[in-house]
Amino acid sequence: MDFQPDQGLDAFRDEVRTFLRENLPADLAGKPVGSVRSMRADLVRWQRILNQKGWGAPYWAAKDGGTGWSVLQRLAFDEECVAAGAPTQDGFAQKLLGPVLNEFASPEQKAEHLPLIFAGERLWCQGFSEPGSGSDLASLRTQAVREGDHYVVNGQKIWTSYAHESDWIFLLVRTNTEVKKQAGISFLLVDMKTPGITVRPIRSIDDCHHLNETFFDNVRVPVGNRVGEEGAGWNITKFLLNNEHASAADLPILRRYLMQLKKLATRQLAGGQALIEQSEFALKLARLEAEVNAIAMMVKRVAAMEQDHSPAAHAMGSILKVRGTELQQRLSEFALEALGDYGAIAYPEPHDDAQGEALPLQEVGRGIANEMFFRRASTIYGGTSEVQRGIIAKMLFQF
Ligand SMILES: Cc1cc2nc3c(=O)[nH]c(=O)nc-3n(C[C@H](O)[C@H](O)[C@H](O)COP(=O)(O)OP(=O)(O)OC[C@H]3O[C@@H](n4cnc5c(N)ncnc54)[C@H](O)[C@@H]3O)c2cc1C
Structure with a gap:
């Protein structure tokens, strides 16, 4: 694994950033996404914009009408979209079902479902x-x-x-x-x-x-x-679950939490001083950032393994899942803590459009409590931490 800067990947990231700056409509950007999937109207609108650019299926091979991106390009794309506050695509269709249909479906099934997945019109x-x-x-x-x-x-x-x-x-x-x-x-x-x-x-x-x-x-x-x-069905399921080990930590979400925490730290005061000015808070934030960066390095390693079809990618993905989801929980807890008394305010649920008067710290605080509670489940969905640890333990006997 080469840890040198990758100029090709940096150029790709710049291209994605420019695209987002020029094409993500202002009324969609930063709209709270909810935990997993954007609202249908936003998702369909965004999918159309991606299709115009030829980026409608970022996780599929070029032969299947996808972008044919490498694992690292897909991850960079996801990260930039989340950072820019873009709506989600339909992850169930794009990441899970799409590759299954491309691999196993009959021509009739492909003809019926794939165009609608591309259009974002069949969720x-x-x-x-x-x-x-x-x-x-x-x-x-x-x-x-x-x-x-x-x-x-x-x-x-x-x-x-x-x-x-x-x-x-x-x-x-x-x-x-x-x-x-x-x-x-x-x-x-x-x-x-x-x-x-x-x-x-x-x-x-x-x-x-x-x-x-x-x-x-x-x-x-x-x-x-x-x-x-x-x-x-079981073989198809194994194929479906065996996709994208490098994304198991959900690095884009970790980065988004960090960004949100930094914004909050400059706006939230405690004892008349911004949180970021307080050494104990700043130290904790820096430690968490170091952990996110460590995960980012590991994501690169696992992506390289996946690209080489290394059998160890599976267990490495489990390590990422455990570490990444635990960190999601700690970061979202810390964000709620940083909100202080405002953490007790029921900000509107992310799927609701904000109505009425803005609440204190609304812009940075909205969604933090929901996320903190939702991420309790991150160590359960996609395979529980205990099951992941079982996979890791088995790997230790193999390699
Ligand atoms: C927010 C959320 C969204 C979800 N979305 C979907 C969805 O869209 N579609 C879908 O089909 N499912 C979905 N799931 C279900 C998810 O896949 C399961 O919850 C998960 O696989 C765990 O299964 P279980 O809940 O039956 O727990 P169980 O398997 O009953 O586990 C109970 C406890 O026993 C432990 N345990 C179980 N087996 C072992 C083992 N071999 N070794 C050690 N410990 C073990 C577990 O770690 C856990 O602590 C979702 C779950 C959540 C929380």
Whole structure:
């Protein structure tokens, strides 16, 4: 791994910055994004702007109509977009499902779904976890029974992020109960408007609604909506989960928190003095910044490993996930602490448009409490810290 400055990457970063400066509409920039996905109207508008530049699918290979960027270019793009406050893309469609469709879908499935993903006009959610089947995903019980040219799906998914705002869901179902549990799973694409699907909100501790329970009651899904062969769902899932180890720490979010903290530190006073002037605060901030920079170095290493298809990238990604998510929690806690008494103010939820009089420190304080609470879950979603530690421990025996 070469730690020398990479002039090519710096030039690319400059190009992204210039593009953002010239093309990100002022009314979209810095609009609070919520924890995972922007509001549909913002997302679609931003997706169109990216498409005009040819950057609509930053995570896909050039042969699939994507940008064909390297892992480091993708990370730089993400970082600059987050720093500029750009809306998100539909991560479920772009990062998770898109590569699966490009790899495994039939020509008909590609023709139906890929153009709408490009346009940002068909939003997706992920139906994997079930009550009792999260870390042990292969034990899932939602069943799909074949009846002619349809599957009839019955069961329940949980923690389905944005199911209430999504048009389609990619779903893992059990199509065979007689074989080893991994071999009995299939991967279906399901229209959320199909009769028999019920979505119930789970309001989370960040006072937002992005999580749901999703129930399937005799839901009829055409067999043509199955990706890959019947029983191939587990291999497809491994492919899907094996993407982008270098992004496991969510470095753009860490950098955004740091930026927000620095702004806050110059505006928030304690004892008549700006926080940044106070040595104890400044020292803690500097330590956290050093940790973020250490993670950035490690991200580079893991990106290089991924580019070389090194088997160790998987476990290194787990190290990044544990370190990165713990740091997200500490940074967001520190930001809330820096807000002082104002930390107790319920700033409007990020998805709401601000109404009425501005609250004290509104501009820098908005969203901090929601983020601090939301990031409690970062050591759970995407694979819990305990499971990541298990992966790391196994690696120690291998290498
Ligand atoms: C905010 C949020 C958003 C999510 N979004 C989605 C989504 O959109 N779609 C979706 O399908 N799922 C989603 N999930 C679900 C997520 O993938 C699961 O919560 C996660 O995989 C953990 O599964 P579980 O909740 O069933 O916990 P469990 O697997 O039951 O774990 C319970 C505890 O046991 C520990 N544990 C489990 N197995 C082991 C092991 N082998 N070794 C050591 N300790 C272990 C865990 O670390 C944890 O502490 C989301 C979750 C959250 C919190």
